[in-house]
Amino acid sequence: MQDQHPDSRVILIAERSQSVRDLQSYFLNQAGFTVEFVDDGEAALERALAIRPLLVVTEILIPKIDGLALSRRLQENPATRDIPVLVFSILAAGARASEAGAKLFLRKPLVESVFLSAVQQLIAAHPIGALEEQWASK
Amino acid sequence: MGVEIIPDRRVSSRREVDDNTERMSAGNPEADHILGGGFPSNSINIIMGHPGSGKTIFAEQLIFHNASDDRPILYFTTLSEPLEKVVRYLQGFGFFDETKLGTQVIYEDVGPQLAKEGAGALIPLLHAAIKTLSPKVIVIDSFKAVHDLAPSAAERRRMVYEMTALLTAYGTTAFLLGEYTEEDILLYPEFAVADGIVELSRRRLGNRDERYFRVYKLRGSRYLEGAHAFRITSSGLDVYPRLVSPRMPEGYEPATERISTGIQGLDEMLDGGLWRGTTTLLAGPSGAGKTTIGLQFALEGARCGEPTLYMNFQENPTQLIRTIRALGGDPEQAQAHGLDLVYASPVELQIDSIIVDMFRRIQQRGVRRLVIDALGDLASAATDPQRLHDYLYALVQHFAVSTITSVLNFETTGNTIAGHGMQNAMSYLSDNVVLLTVDGEERTRRKLRVLKTRGSAHDSRVREFAISAAGVSILE
Numbered sequence: 371m372q373d374q375h376p377d378s379r380v381i382l383i384a385e386r387s388q389s390v391r392d393l394q395s396y397f398l399n400q401a402g403f404t405v406e407f408v409d410d411g412e413a414a415l416e417r418a419l420a421i422r423p424l425l426v427v428t429e430i431l432i433p434k435i436d437g438l439a440l441s442r443r444l445q446e447n448p449a450t451r452d453i454p455v456l457v458f459s460i461l462a463a464g465a466r467a468s469e470a471g472a473k474l475f476l477r478k479p480l481v482e483s484v485f486l487s488a489v490q491q492l493i494a495a496h497p498i499g500a501l502e503e504q505w506a507s508k
Numbered sequence: 509m510g511v512e513i514i515p516d517r518r519v520s521s522r523r524e525v526d527d528n529t530e531r532m533s534a535g536n537p538e539a540d541h542i543l544g545g546g547f548p549s550n551s552i553n554i555i556m557g558h559p560g561s562g563k564t565i566f567a568e569q570l571i572f573h574n575a576s577d578d579r580p581i582l583y584f585t586t587l588s589e590p591l592e593k594v595v596r597y598l599q600g601f602g603f604f605d606e607t608k609l610g611t612q613v614i615y616e617d618v619g620p621q622l623a624k625e626g627a628g629a630l631i632p633l634l635h636a637a638i639k640t641l642s643p644k645v646i647v648i649d650s651f652k653a654v655h656d657l658a659p660s661a662a663e664r665r666r667m668v669y670e671m672t673a674l675l676t677a678y679g680t681t682a683f684l685l686g687e688y689t690e691e692d693i694l695l696y697p698e699f700a701v702a703d704g705i706v707e708l709s710r711r712r713l714g715n716r717d718e719r720y721f722r723v724y725k726l727r728g729s730r731y732l733e734g735a736h737a738f739r740i741t742s743s744g745l746d747v748y749p750r751l752v753s754p755r756m757p758e759g760y761e762p763a764t765e766r767i768s769t770g771i772q773g774l775d776e777m778l779d780g781g782l783w784r785g786t787t788t789l790l791a792g793p794s795g796a797g798k799t800t801i802g803l804q805f806a807l808e809g810a811r812c813g814e815p816t817l818y819m820n821f822q823e824n825p826t827q828l829i830r831t832i833r834a835l836g837g838d839p840e841q842a843q844a845h846g847l848d849l850v851y852a853s854p855v856e857l858q859i860d861s862i863i864v865d866m867f868r869r870i871q872q873r874g875v876r877r878l879v880i881d882a883l884g885d886l887a888s889a890a891t892d893p894q895r896l897h898d899y900l901y902a903l904v905q906h907f908a909v910s911t912i913t914s915v916l917n918f919e920t921t922g923n924t925i926a927g928h929g930m931q932n933a934m935s936y937l938s939d940n941v942v943l944l945t946v947d948g949e950e951r952t953r954r955k956l957r958v959l960k961t962r963g964s965a966h967d968s969r970v971r972e973f974a975i976s977a978a979g980v981s982i983l984e
Contacts, residue, residue, distance in 0.1 A: 388673070389673040389676070390677040392677075393638070393639075393678055396639050478677070480677060480678055480679055481678075481679035483579075483642070
């Protein structure tokens with residue numbers, strides 16, 4: 371059962387650092403997005419299924435399910451595989467993020483212009499529902 | 509078409525190595541050299557030193573160098589100096605660019621707000637600045653002044669923790685300036701979180717000051733350890749990286765070519781001249797003929813078209829030119845053929861600046877021959893005997909690796925080589941040692957003796973020599 375988010379421009383972020391959250395929230399809100407934060411990978415999976423965000427942004431170092439496993443699990447589930455994943459981490463893990471199915475890897479710290487540009491590009495390139503529409507048309 | 513993943517081709521194993529830290533130039537090539545290429549981008553750095561040590565000038569040189577249109581640089585002045593004062597004195601420096609003020613470089617005086625609301629006000633000020641300006645560099649001058657406003661150690665720690673969390677989350681390079689002392693490194697929490705710590709210090713020496721630049725810590729960087737001299741000029745900080753010994757190539761082979769000293773009889777005593785790339789210590793008392801023999805060696809270099817450097821600490825170029833003429837030489841022609849006569853006052857300069865200037869000239873001109881007249885003067889420019897010894901050792905090694913043939917003059921107090929600590933050290937470091945003596949009552953009799961040649965036979969007899977308009981000649 372999907373608990374569709376009332377705002378269709380929601381981005382789901384798995385991040386524990388309050389300082390990073392504050393900056394992500396501020397810059398994404400300024401750009402017209404709504405942000406929902408979760409503390410761990412399990413909650414991220416649950417909320418991704420429930421609200422179908424435009425994008426999942428995740429740190430690798432999060433509890434329960436790490437960011438890379440989260441990306442894999444989202445890709446494996448047909449209900450969430452069209453949600454693009456941006457791995458935004460303190461770790462140098464571009465290759466591993468790619469292997470885990472993430473569409474983009476960015477290394478922390480946050481630089482407003484780089485972060486926003488990546489988010490906007492990903493959302494433009496992976497409109498949610500595009501896969502379902504493709505399947506429906508076949 | 510999907511968005512491509514940013515490729516990371518460095519390592520495919522589980523652990524990916526982060527070996528390409530971006531660097532931010534200090535706006536000063538020599539400081540960058542010491543820092544291993546500059547400060548790591550997105551780092552937190554402390555620039556410490558007593559009032560007047562050059563912290564603000566160093567920071568301002570850095571910010572004006574890095575200022576550009578993409579993201580501004582933010583300079584918070586706190587409770588140490590009012591903004592008007594900072595900017596007023598800034599205008600006297602060559603790096604200052606008024607057109608960047610207010611757009612690329614933004615000064616903000618947060619002193620009044622901090623004084624009113626306390627140290628905790630810094631964090632919301634930083635938050636607001638990051639959100640509205642997106643600064644790529646943040647300077648807080650002085651951070652220690654903010655720190656001292658906090659009412660308790662717990663408050664200070666909390667403030668430093670919150671600031672660090674914010675500055676780490678956001679992509680900016682921060683510089684915290686402060687009048688810290690070495691003891692503060694163990695006491696103040698900001699030192700534990702800093703990625704880089706640079707100290708600027710000043711030591712009074714007679715009528716002049718010696719200033720030193722030292723890196724205490726720079727995470728992820730191979731920096732040059734030790735104290736590096738600097739001066740403050742209208743261009744900012746003029747830094748002289750400490751000379752360190754070059755790495756000797758494993759297959760290092762000394763040159764096998766002999767070169768003339770410019771004195772036929774001396775060449776014969778040396779079994780055909782000096783091996784190229786060797787260092788010769790020319791020791792003797794005042795008036796024994798060291799400068800004359802050194803000049804003869806330098807003039808021979810110019811005659812052969814070899815770029816030659818004559819570093820002198822006693823006679824200025826006008827006096828040297830007169831001496832060259834007295835030896836029958838043509839100074840203008842010699843200079844046109846590559847002779848560089850350089851005078852430096854050892855009283856006014858530190859050994860570091862003299863050595864750095866010498867190496868710049870060596871590199872710029874591809875110097876093949878060099879005379880230092882005299883080592884004792886260089887010693888007077890060095891306040892630390894160990895520093896002098898390290899410098900001389902490194903110098904000789906550099907000359908050997910670069911196959912620069914050098915003559916180092918050294919003034920003894922009598923006709924003997926024994927008894928001088930530095931001379932003993934130099935005898936050990938030098939490939940060749942020639943001792944000059946002077947005596948005689950009715951007429952001056954100058955003599956020389958080759959005490960040592962490395963890798964060569966030599967005539968070890970004491971030989972008298974004469975100085976005339978034809979130059980130096982060894983008498984039978």
